[in-house]
Amino acid sequence: MRTVDILTEKPYQVRIGRGLLRELGGQLALVHRPCRAVVVTDSTVGPLYLEEALASLQGAGFSAESYVMPAGEEHKSAETFLDIQRFLIRTELTRSDLLVALGGGVVGDMTGFCAATYQRGIPFVQVPTTLLCAVDASVGGKTAIDLPEGKNMVGAFHQPILVLCDTETFDTLPDLRWQDGAAEMLKHGVLADGEMFALLAAGSWREKAEELVQKNVEIKRSFVVGDEKDKGKRQLLNFGHTVGHAVEWLSGFSLSHGQAVAIGMIAETRTARKMGLTKLDEEIILRGAQANGLPVSFPAAAQDVAAAILRDKKRTDGGIAVCVPLRLGETRLHMLPLEQVREYVEMGLMP
Secondary structure, three states, X not given: OEEEEEOOOOOEEEEEEOOHHHHHHHHHHOOOOOOEEEEEXXXXXXXXXXXXXXXXXXXXXXXXXXXXXXOOHHHOOHHHHHHHHHHHHHOOOOOOOEEEEEEOHHHHHHHHHHHHHHXXXXXXXXXXXXXXXXXHHOOOOEXXXXXXXXXXXXXXXXXXXXXXXXXXXXHXXXXXXXXXXXXXXXXXXXXXXXXHHHHHHOOOOHHHHHHHHHHHHHXXXXXXXXXXXXXXXHHHHHOOHHHHHXXXXXXXXXXXXXXXXXXXXXXXXXXXHHOOOOOOOHHHHHHHHHHOOOOOOOOOOXXXXXXXXXXXXXXXXXXXXXXXXXXXXXXXXXXXXXXXHHHHHHHHHXX
């Protein structure tokens, strides 16, 4: 088992290895006394892993129940959030109890936000079952739901008490979910590790998944620790997400998150090059995306993408901080004035 210590204000560990789901109860008992636990999962993951998770928790002395939400980003909604909260009330969960997020990023975001707000905050555990969630969403404490007006517009910072990543669960992932994880790992490569980017861009790396999860969690840790509330260097992790979140939203989520991030990274790098902010050629990122089966463009109108960006939570009165990749492994923030957002998008979407 590999471990990564996340030394945030409330420290926790990310534990990575095959077969760890069977040890969920025992691992959790090391950081929290046995209590009532509600496992939140979705209709895709539940049939695969819920029974095993509940059995492990019960075997370690936890009283475990479950809530199964419909799968899909469209269900990361206020309606689902309130339904889960009512379920927790009906089951008489208390502040000394906890939640377990068993699934991908949607389940993790939803469960984390429920934990952050139920009775003003209870502990929760992340058990990622997708590569994307393992290398990104499960670490760092960002939780949220979507509204019709925008993605992740209502949320909270709420760190888990443990992240338990069983890489054996990746064996059931369809190719699309591997591609989603590849996009976020390519992003981390651009931010901090050119050698890892080259490995990923070669397109054959799945047998190294456990090692890559550890490496990517360590990279994300370097941006999160010391900037938990996303006020400084952590904003560099938004590379690809300024345009990416907008096109993901405009697609009605027909684009997956990783697909949208890949498109966003290429567009944002292209704009930075055209603005004279970098000499890095977006073709490098484009080829890395294509090698992993990711799309490199989306037919969205610049005015619609710009409007979506201007509604995003990244906006401040002074503008939007965008990430500029200087070279593979080095980036910096650039403050983009609000009045330049439309032009920024147009330059990025047009080759």
